[in-house]
Amino acid sequence: MQLIFKIAWRNIFRHKGRSIIIGIILFLGALLMTVGSSVISGMDRGLEKNIVNGFLGDIVIIPEKEKSDNILFKLYGESVDTITNYKDIKKQLIKEDDLKDFLPVGKNVTTVLNEEDGDPGFTMVLGVDFKEYCNFFPDNFQLVEGDIKNGEGKQAVIKQKMVENQETGIVIPLKTREDLYDQMNVWLIPEKSRLVEENLSEDAKDNRSELKIKNTAVFMGMSSTNSTSDIRLTVKGIIKYSALNTIWGHFAIMDIESYRKCLGYFGASEKLDIIDEEKKKLLGLETDSIENLFGSTDVLVSDSGNVEVADIDFSKKEVSVVPTSRNGSSTNVDLEAGVYNLVFVKLKDNINLEDGVKRLNSTLSSSKLGVRAVTWKKASGFIGSMATIIKGALFLFVAFLFFVAIIIIVNTLTMAAIERTTEIGMMRAIGARKAMVTGMFIGETSILSGLFGGIGLVVGIAIAQLIPLFNITSENDIVQLLFGGDTFHPFLSMGDILVVIFELIVVTLITVIYPIIVAINITPLDAISRD
Amino acid sequence: MNIIEIKELTKNYPLGSTIVHALRGIDFNIASGDFLSIVGPSGSGKTTLLNIIGCIDNASSGSVNIGGVEITKLNDKEITDIRLHKIGFIFQTFNLIPVLDVLENVEFPLLLMKNRSKSEVKKRAESLIDAVGLSEHIKHRPSELSGGQRQRVAIARALVTNPDIVLADEPTANLDSATGEQILELMKEMNRKEKTTFIFSTHDSNVIKYAGYVLKIKDGKMVN
Ligand SMILES: Nc1ncnc2c1ncn2[C@@H]1O[C@H](COP(=O)(O)OP(=O)(O)O)[C@@H](O)[C@H]1O
Numbered sequence: 013m014q015l016i017f018k019i020a021w022r023n024i025f026r027h028k029g030r031s032i033i034i035g036i037i038l039f040l041g042a043l044l045m046t047v048g049s050s051v052i053s054g055m056d057r058g059l060e061k062n063i064v065n066g067f068l069g070d071i072v073i074i075p076e077k078e079k080s081d082n083i084l085f086k087l088y089g090e091s092v093d094t095i096t097n098y099k100d101i102k103k104q105l106i107k108e109d110d111l112k113d114f115l116p117v118g119k120n121v122t123t124v125l126n127e128e129d130g131d132p133g134f135t136m137v138l139g140v141d142f143k144e145y146c147n148f149f150p151d152n153f154q155l156v157e158g159d160i161k162n163g164e165g166k167q168a169v170i171k172q173k174m175v176e177n178q179e180t181g182i183v184i185p186l187k188t189r190e191d192l193y194d195q196m197n198v199w200l201i202p203e204k205s206r207l208v209e210e211n212l213s214e215d216a217k218d219n220r221s222e223l224k225i226k227n228t229a230v231f232m233g234m235s236s237t238n239s240t241s242d243i244r245l246t247v248k249g250i251i252k253y254s255a256l257n258t259i260w261g262h263f264a265i266m267d268i269e270s271y272r273k274c275l276g277y278f279g280a281s282e283k284l285d286i287i288d289e290e291k292k293k294l295l296g297l298e299t300d301s302i303e304n305l306f307g308s309t310d311v312l313v314s315d316s317g318n319v320e321v322a323d324i325d326f327s328k329k330e331v332s333v334v335p336t337s338r339n340g341s342s343t344n345v346d347l348e349a350g351v352y353n354l355v356f357v358k359l360k361d362n363i364n365l366e367d368g369v370k371r372l373n374s375t376l377s378s379s380k381l382g383v384r385a386v387t388w389k390k391a392s393g394f395i396g397s398m399a400t401i402i403k404g405a406l407f408l409f410v411a412f413l414f415f416v417a418i419i420i421i422v423n424t425l426t427m428a429a430i431e432r433t434t435e436i437g438m439m440r441a442i443g444a445r446k447a448m449v450t451g452m453f454i455g456e457t458s459i460l461s462g463l464f465g466g467i468g469l470v471v472g473i474a475i476a477q478l479i480p481l482f483n484i485t486s487e488n489d490i491v492q493l494l495f496g497g498d499t500f501h502p503f504l505s506m507g508d509i510l511v512v513i514f515e516l517i518v519v520t521l522i523t524v525i526y527p528i529i530v531a532i533n534i535t536p537l538d539a540i541s542r543d
Numbered sequence: 544m545n546i547i548e549i550k551e552l553t554k555n556y557p558l559g560s561t562i563v564h565a566l567r568g569i570d571f572n573i574a575s576g577d578f579l580s581i582v583g584p585s586g587s588g589k590t591t592l593l594n595i596i597g598c599i600d601n602a603s604s605g606s607v608n609i610g611g612v613e614i615t616k617l618n619d620k621e622i623t624d625i626r627l628h629k630i631g632f633i634f635q636t637f638n639l640i641p642v643l644d645v646l647e648n649v650e651f652p653l654l655l656m657k658n659r660s661k662s663e664v665k666k667r668a669e670s671l672i673d674a675v676g677l678s679e680h681i682k683h684r685p686s687e688l689s690g691g692q693r694q695r696v697a698i699a700r701a702l703v704t705n706p707d708i709v710l711a712d713e714p715t716a717n718l719d720s721a722t723g724e725q726i727l728e729l730m731k732e733m734n735r736k737e738k739t740t741f742i743f744s745t746h747d748s749n750v751i752k753y754a755g756y757v758l759k760i761k762d763g764k765m766v767n
């Protein structure tokens with residue numbers, strides 16, 4: 013063993029040129045593999061952190077009628093089906109051991125009416141109970157314009173406004189504001205605040221003198237199953253999501269009551285309008301299906317804006333109204349009785365995502381709640397698949413490089429074997445077994461890959477550690493996906509490093525197989541017949 | 544006592560569509576401790592015969608018995624072991640492992656045998672290096688030695704395992720005649736000292752004078 017190692021070691025120095033070629037290839041291979049896997053790991057971790065903790069939770073419960081799991085980025089304008097039995101779902105979710113928390117939300121596309129005779133705008137919105145939302149996603153956005161003075165731009169400012177002061181309104185991300193400006197030529201700013209010049213988009217700056225500035229806008233739901241209604245909302249703040257701002261920035265957030273009104277989910281009178289003529293005929297005859305569609309309890313908002321809870325019994329065409337006061341005792345119970353589109357779910361830390369979603373789905377389907385659970389990866393549609401594509405592309409790239417590397421190394425080593433025919437044949441003649449020849453080749457390649465691959469690995473780890481220090485950021489959606497967030501933050505776990513080492517060993521073994529076959533088939537005769 | 548017994552040995556090489564009869568029936572015995580020279584012109588079959596005795600080529604027919612073992616019917620591992628334990632080789636050139644120094648080259652077969660301690664191996668190798676007169680070059684690599692010195696190392700290495708036979712195929716062919724004679728002297732001396740059987744081939748009739756016995760072959764046949 014020591015002898016084999018000695019010979020292998022010295023042969024490396026004897027054939028310096030060849031060793032350096034193989035060494036450089038192994039160095040680059042290990043380096044690329046390490047950096048590549050740190051990028052992938054960083055992306056995975058970043059996406060998971062920024063999607064799970066920043067926008068969706070681990071699992072999204074969606075209406076069963078939704079054909080696609082991709083609920084977040086449905087074809088623009090297509091509306092999401094409703095969840096009308098949230099209270100029943102909640103009863104079930106509370107019993108689930110796997111879950112840490114859950115949050116019902118409305119999610120749809122709204123039209124923003126143009127009051128200046130221009131084109132309308134469009135934006136995706138979430139309808140949330142701000143108190144619950146801010147608890148579920150603490151500090152996932154900052155206030156960049158608005159009533160910043162007493163909260164330093166923290167989410168808490170909005171929370172205080174919307175929860176403690178019981179205000180209604182909308183918060184709009186920077187990105188959405190720019191999009192709306194492009195569409196409508198109207199620049200939105202929060203109430204009671206002034207234009208912040210440096211936040212103007214390039215186009216808006218160019219148009220500074222004629223800029224139409226507003227702090228309210230009229231939002232109209234675009235729901236295919238319901239008739240639409242509109243609502244004027246005050247802009248409570250311009251926000252920036254803490255991560256993946258360019259992606260989440262397409263989503264404005266409004267309070268759930270306004271959301272329901274906007275989407276036309278609300279109100280006894282509106283409720284009847286919701287049902288178009290054809291449906292009315294059908295539904296009017298079949299009580300069960302009506303109840304299935306809307307549930308037995310709904311939150312209603314009258315035209316005057318008051319929130320009311322009503323038990324609607326369509327069969328009797330009677331409405332019993334329980335009045336509540338906007339300024340007084342509007343409670344969670346009231347809100348939760350209403351219509352939602354989705355429920356975001358967070359799993360406990362130790363629960364595996366796929367297992368968790370499987371278990372949740374089996375309870376959901378057995379309790380016939382008309383909803384199903386999908387993972388954040390599926391729910392986020394193209395984000396999840398883009399991540400997979402980026403990963404796949406990186407993998408293919410690395411695999412291709414390795415393929416080329418393996419071919420070069422195999423070629424070089426095979427030439428080395430042939431070059432050493434006399435030497436090997438002579439060794440065999442004086443009693444060296446095939447195992448010894450094999451050992452020599454494995455030894456040489458292992459030393460090279462241990463040394464150069466090891467250096468590559470260490471340099472790769474160093475690069476992965478250094479990159480975050482440069483604080484590389486991007487505003488580009490795709491690049492942000494690659495980063496898994498706003499900043500490029502590669503990450504290497506011990507497992508990743510072990511995988512790289514394992515891959516290096518596999519590559520070493522693969523490259524050495526053919527040269528070994530060539531070498532052990534060298535007979536003493538091959539050496540002698542050269543004389 | 545015969546260390547080697549050869550009976551009706553033939554060797555044919557296929558060459559394209561024809562067959563080269565390199566050995567056409569060799570019969571002879573070699574006694575232990577002999578210093579035998581195989582002499583014949585180029586192409587007569589000397590190398591072929593030595594290769595078969597040395598277990599690095601196989602016979603087409605006939606039998607070769609070395610120290611009581613019929614070597615024509617062994618597998619690669621057994622053949623390798625016979626080469627390691629019973630035979631020492633001195634080739635014309637390319638005798639030594641380039642990356643090992645003189646001591647390590649001589650130690651090499653002993654280390655392959657794995658049945659001696661490191662210090663024993665070293666002691667044995669050093670004594671043989673001393674015997675071939677290379678004590679001063681013990682740390683030199685083959686590339687730092689002259690042709691004659693390399694052959695001396697080869698002799699030391701061939702003898703280090705105490706083999707039954709040492710085979711040397713034209714060991715002096717690449718040396719000038721003075722050096723060649725020194726090498727043959729040394730072989731002869733080692734033959735006396737170590738009581739090892741030596742078989743060497745040559746096409747140079749000048750060197751025959753060193754031989755104890757001479758086997759003349761021509762066209763693959765023994766001649767008197
Ligand atoms: N591998 C081979 N293939 C074909 N013919 C061979 C081969 N090796 C040797 N021969 C032939 O066998 C004969 C004996 O060769 P060899 O034993 O090398 O003779 P010598 O060593 O006496 O010069 C020669 O005619 C040679 O051409």
Ligand SMILES: [Mg+2]
Binds near residue numbers: 586589590591712713
């Ligand atoms: Mg010859």
